[in-house]
Amino acid sequence: MKNLTWWSLLIVMLCMAPDTWAQKYMTRTGTVTFYSTSIIEDIEARTEQVSAVVDVQSSQLAFAIPIKSFQFKRTLMQEHFNENYMESERFPKATFSGRVVDLHPDALFKGGSQRVNVEGDLTIHGVTKRITVPGALEMSRGTLLVHAYFNVSPADYGIEVPLLVRENIAKTVGIRVSLSCDPVSQLTLSK
Amino acid sequence: MQHTYSLSRRLAGFLVGLSLFAAAPAWAQGDLLGQLEEQAPTAQTPGYVDATFKSTRLINGHTVQTPGQGTMIFLISHRFGTLNSGAYNFFGLDQATTRLGLEYGITDLLTVGIGRSSLEKAFDGFIKYKAIRQRTGAGGSPVSVTLLGSTAVNTLRYSGDAFDRTFTRRSTYTAQALVARKFSPSLSVQFMPTMVHNNLVATEQDPNDVYALGFAGRQKLTKRTSLNAEYYYLLPDSRPTGVRNALALGVDLETGGHVFQLHVTNAQGLIEKSFVQQTRGNFFDGDIYFGFIVNRNFTVRPKAGFRK
Numbered sequence: 001m002k003n004l005t006w007w008s009l010l011i012v013m014l015c016m017a018p019d020t021w022a023q024k025y026m027t028r029t030g031t032v033t034f035y036s037t038s039i040i041e042d043i044e045a046r047t048e049q050v051s052a053v054v055d056v057q058s059s060q061l062a063f064a065i066p067i068k069s070f071q072f073k074r075t076l077m078q079e080h081f082n083e084n085y086m087e088s089e090r091f092p093k094a095t096f097s098g099r100v101v102d103l104h105p106d107a108l109f110k111g112g113s114q115r116v117n118v119e120g121d122l123t124i125h126g127v128t129k130r131i132t133v134p135g136a137l138e139m140s141r142g143t144l145l146v147h148a149y150f151n152v153s154p155a156d157y158g159i160e161v162p163l164l165v166r167e168n169i170a171k172t173v174g175i176r177v178s179l180s181c182d183p184v185s186q187l188t189l190s191k
Numbered sequence: 192m193q194h195t196y197s198l199s200r201r202l203a204g205f206l207v208g209l210s211l212f213a214a215a216p217a218w219a220q221g222d223l224l225g226q227l228e229e230q231a232p233t234a235q236t237p238g239y240v241d242a243t244f245k246s247t248r249l250i251n252g253h254t255v256q257t258p259g260q261g262t263m264i265f266l267i268s269h270r271f272g273t274l275n276s277g278a279y280n281f282f283g284l285d286q287a288t289t290r291l292g293l294e295y296g297i298t299d300l301l302t303v304g305i306g307r308s309s310l311e312k313a314f315d316g317f318i319k320y321k322a323i324r325q326r327t328g329a330g331g332s333p334v335s336v337t338l339l340g341s342t343a344v345n346t347l348r349y350s351g352d353a354f355d356r357t358f359t360r361r362s363t364y365t366a367q368a369l370v371a372r373k374f375s376p377s378l379s380v381q382f383m384p385t386m387v388h389n390n391l392v393a394t395e396q397d398p399n400d401v402y403a404l405g406f407a408g409r410q411k412l413t414k415r416t417s418l419n420a421e422y423y424y425l426l427p428d429s430r431p432t433g434v435r436n437a438l439a440l441g442v443d444l445e446t447g448g449h450v451f452q453l454h455v456t457n458a459q460g461l462i463e464k465s466f467v468q469q470t471r472g473n474f475f476d477g478d479i480y481f482g483f484i485v486n487r488n489f490t491v492r493p494k495a496g497f498r499k
Contacts, residue, residue: 026227044497046496053223053226061223064228068238071494073490073493073494074488074490074494075259075488076488076490079241079259082242083241083376083414084414084445087376089376095224097223162415
């Protein structure tokens with residue numbers, strides 16, 4: 001009888017294991033777009049090289065963006081962005097590390113999208129700021145979709161805009177994040 | 192019987208322990224960002240070093256820079272007379288040579304350009320190809336190499352000259368390799384082996400092929416200004432009589448879509464053919480031409496996926 005208890009416990013443990021493995025979702029091809037709208041010109045840039053990881057169990061999430069991967073409509077804009085504003089040789093990455101404040105994992109796994117708030121540290125141009133932004137999470141066929149739209153002010157991150165082009169660049173830049181994360185096992189993540 | 196029970200129990204215990212062990216790291220909450228950075232190194236982005244120079248021109252000559260796909264640059268190059276030409280000529284401001292030019296990036300690497308100079312009423316055309324791009328990280332090229340081929344045609348009218356100046360005789364060709372390295376965000380250095388071929392030369396002593404070694408550098412003063420220097424050394428065997436090495440010093444001022452380049456030089460011409468092998472001014476005797484280049488960039492064809 002004792003034997004049976006052990007075996008059933010083992011089976012339960014083994015069944016639970018895959019569940020705990022699928023608590024993390026990851027992508028390396030997330031999209032981040034930003035928009036600056038001013039009277040003079042609209043600036044838009046996009047990257048599809050965002051890497052992100054979301055831990056549904058602990059509500060934690062992180063993402064990293066290689067600054068040089070941003071593509072602009074104009075070559076010169078892209079060059080100025082890297083050379084003069086972001087100084088991407090010194091600060092090659094922008095990162096975010098934080099947690100989803102009001103995540104309900106059970107509801108998430110049942111389907112349907114969930115409006116959440118994300119709180120954490122956003123690092124751009126070597127400057128870190130604690131921010132809280134609204135977002136949406138959705139589980140679709142085993143893939144975790146993450147969407148967020150928020151504003152960032154370049155001045156907060158020590159990004160100087162010279163007087164001459166001050167009218168060309170918006171005071172606050174809109175940032176759209178769109179991630180489609182696949183489940184990862186703990187084993188592949190720690191490799 | 193007692194023995195087998197104990198064995199299976201031990202085995203079960205071992206397996207339970209193993210599964211706990213396997214699941215354990217999932218519960219241990221490490222730094223998620225740290226894990227991510229380990230997982231996804233920036234290897235996806237090729238570490239190309241860009242913006243080695245602010246413009247496709249440094250002072251007289253080209254730089255390794257190309258405009259980028261779909262970008263058209265309109266260049267107005269202007270050079271006044273020499274400073275030592277006296278008050279009568281308003282220290283050179285009365286005389287000027289200009290070149291209007293257009294260059295277009297067919298791809299990020301390939302550029303074509305045309306121009307017209309007032310000096311010798313010369314038309315010029317060039318093809319420029321970025322062959323090697325400097326890259327950071329292991330295995331990357333330490334330098335950028337851009338190849339330039341250009342042709343210039345003198346269209347002056349020669350009255351009372353019985354000599355038949357055919358198109359071929361009016362043409363000059365330049366082949367140049369531009370080798371540059373951006374040592375730091377503020378310091379870039381360029382080396383330019385150059386050959387100019389003249390189909391027709393003025394005297395029998397003058398060589399048809401002129402070889403020169405160019406040296407150039409820029410030092411950024413602020414994010415948007417830089418100090419530039421450029422020097423073309425003519426190899427002794429190919430130096431036409433009375434010709435000096437071209438020396439130039441300049442400043443780049445960058446605004447949104449413009450680059451203003453101010454400079455002083457002992458060369459009057461604005462194209463390779465002229466400044467490499469026709470520079471007669473002595474910089475240190477005051478044969479200094481003040482000039483400027485205005486670059487205006489236009490995006491003719493925006494990158495895919497963006498609105499016009």
